[in-house]
Amino acid sequence: QESQAPLWERYADHGGIRFVINAEHPLVASLCTKLSSDDATSLRVLLDSISAALPVEMIYSDYSTHPREVSQTAADHDQALDRLRSLKQLLYGDGPGDPQAFLRIVLSTHLFDGQIEMTEKFIAEAFA
């Protein structure tokens, strides 16, 4: 169901294997268009830093010893509605927007894993 481009991309080439944040992802692209040129450049340098500083050895070490305990999704029911509203505002402002595209983008964030019913209910109401 997640056919939206992912937030993280894996590159494998002569330089090795790298995991990089997808700068073309709609959330990144939308935020960049709202910022001043200087702030958009800062955001890109921040995202490049987040990729470069990714602690791959530590992730490997934890996952190899405790695979079931490593879980990036901390379902946060209190924040979920606020986050959905914020994502809709970022992507579509006060315009109409596309509920199917929105669902795909929302799934790609993995912020709402395990809360799919609530997410679909929000979309049905917010895009009515």
Place this chain on the structure above:
Amino acid sequence: QESQAPLWERYADHGGIRFVINAEHPLVASLCTKLSSDDATSLRVLLDSISAALPVEMIYSDYSTHPREVSQTAADHDQALDRLRSLKQLLYGDGPGDPQAFLRIVLSTHLFDGQIEMTEKFIAEAFA
């Protein structure tokens, strides 16, 4: 030498092990203060999404089969000076700034790993 707080933090508690972007890191905090309230909220949701969507299984799988090939730092000499200027502008604007603190923050990004001489030369000149 890197005593600056890292960009990624590892949490281990009853909910398991999680890797989360440090929202208190000076780059994140500085960018947030420059943005409107809505855009700062969007940035936080984006950073939470980047953490939630981190492909830990894929990282584990690659690292376990090709440990030497996984390398997040793609030294980019062409962009290095522009990135250093952008980081200095984001953190200190046109003010004086602290060269020691700046070096620690720069190291924490891992964007300039392997380019320490060039980095120190930039700092010596830019903070003269």
